[in-house]
Amino acid sequence: MISEIEKKIKEVSFFKSKDPKEIEKFRLKFLGKKGHISYFFSEFKKVKESDKKAYGLAINELKKITLAKLEESKIKGISKEKNNSKFEDLTRPSSILELGSRHPISIIRDKIIDIFYKIGFNISEGPEIEDDWHNFTALNLPEHHPARDMQDTFFINKDPDLLLRTHTSSVQIRHMENNKPPIRTISPGRVYRNEDISARSNCFFHQIEGLYIDKNVSFSDLKQTLIFFTKELFGKSKIRLRPSYFPFTEPSAELDIYWGLNTETDYRITKGTGWLEIMGCGMVDPNVLENCKIDSNEFSGFAFGMGIERITMLLYQIEDIRILYENDTRFLRQFKNSI
Numbered sequence: 001m002i003s004e005i006e007k008k009i010k011e012v013s014f015f016k017s018k019d020p021k022e023i024e025k026f027r028l029k030f031l032g033k034k035g036h037i038s039y040f041f042s043e044f045k046k047v048k049e050s051d052k053k054a055y056g057l058a059i060n061e062l063k064k065i066t067l068a069k070l071e072e073s074k075i076k077g078i079s080k081e082k083n084n085s086k087f088e089d090l091t092r093p094s095s096i097l098e099l100g101s102r103h104p105i106s107i108i109r110d111k112i113i114d115i116f117y118k119i120g121f122n123i124s125e126g127p128e129i130e131d132d133w134h135n136f137t138a139l140n141l142p143e144h145h146p147a148r149d150m151q152d153t154f155f156i157n158k159d160p161d162l163l164l165r166t167h168t169s170s171v172q173i174r175h176m177e178n179n180k181p182p183i184r185t186i187s188p189g190r191v192y193r194n195e196d197i198s199a200r201s202n203c204f205f206h207q208i209e210g211l212y213i214d215k216n217v218s219f220s221d222l223k224q225t226l227i228f229f230t231k232e233l234f235g236k237s238k239i240r241l242r243p244s245y246f247p248f249t250e251p252s253a254e255l256d257i258y259w260g261l262n263t264e265t266d267y268r269i270t271k272g273t274g275w276l277e278i279m280g281c282g283m284v285d286p287n288v289l290e291n292c293k294i295d296s297n298e299f300s301g302f303a304f305g306m307g308i309e310r311i312t313m314l315l316y317q318i319e320d321i322r323i324l325y326e327n328d329t330r331f332l333r334q335f336k337n338s339i
Contacts, residue, residue: 101336126171134170152194164192175291182214206308213301222302249282279306
């Protein structure tokens with residue numbers, strides 16, 4: 001049986017053709033379902049145990065040189081076809097390459113960064129794989145704290161101390177651990193939560209969180225910062241701050257902007273109220289400052305955070321969050337002129 005395979009190896013090695021039909025015929029003869037190689041594999045069970053290793057090596061050698069010969073013949077066939085073409089014009093201009101466009105999430109993220117850069121905020125970044133201390137405990141979320149139920153988490157290898165970060169607040173903790181006040185930073189990045197994928201939610205999304213720590217920082221400083229931000233990004237300065245709850249800020253609030261009721265779309269996205277929720281914010285809890293070795297009697301600060309996808313969908317009137325991740329060129333082409 002091995003001698004038969006060796007004969008086929010010789011046959012393959014002598015094959016030469018540039019004719020596409022001959023090449024296809026050669027492929028079917030050796031690699032087709034009813035070809036020689038399939039036949040030899042089907043006969044493997046009949047081979048003596050002592051000969052199986054040599055037999056298997058012979059089949060693999062046949063398959064290897066068959067594939068190499070086939071590739072070689074195809075390349076020569078293509079070359080011949082090009083050389084014989086009567087319509088080849090080497091002087092004609094090449095086809096125009098269509099330029100890509102920036103992704104809408106990148107556009108909005110950079111706009112937000114530029115706005116806060118104007119008032120002295122720098123950028124801080126951190127790992128997407130976090131530990132329990134930076135993601136939960138240091139943020140006033142100790143083990144078994146009921147607030148942890150608000151954000152289901154992707155734990156890595158079922159290790160309760162290793163997880164995909166659920167917010168970029170973990171970056172703020174790392175920044176406070178390694179820097180002394182005054183601190184003024186924003187933390188953009190991707191975060192992960194165990195949520196169902198739908199038109200309005202996804203298991204990962206992008207956030208930007210801000211932090212300002214200094215002496216005598218008050219809630220009015222937070223309010224003025226947010227007014228500046230909403231006016232720069234949305235062109236709207238009418239805001240309201242509704243009392244809310246976050247474990248790492250006290251007091252806490254939700255920021256709403258007055259979107260207006262000028263169009264039918266305004267009625268729909270604001271549910272007839274004219275107001276839209278934009279982000280959460282509040283004064284940094286003294287416990288969080290102490291966890292980062294910052295004296296809460298001397299320093300105070302505020303923090304805020306928003307989802308970039310939500311802002312992007314509002315500004316561009318995008319109905320379904322999933323289209324942001326599909327890389328559909330028809331959708332992305334619309335943002336060519338965006339800055």
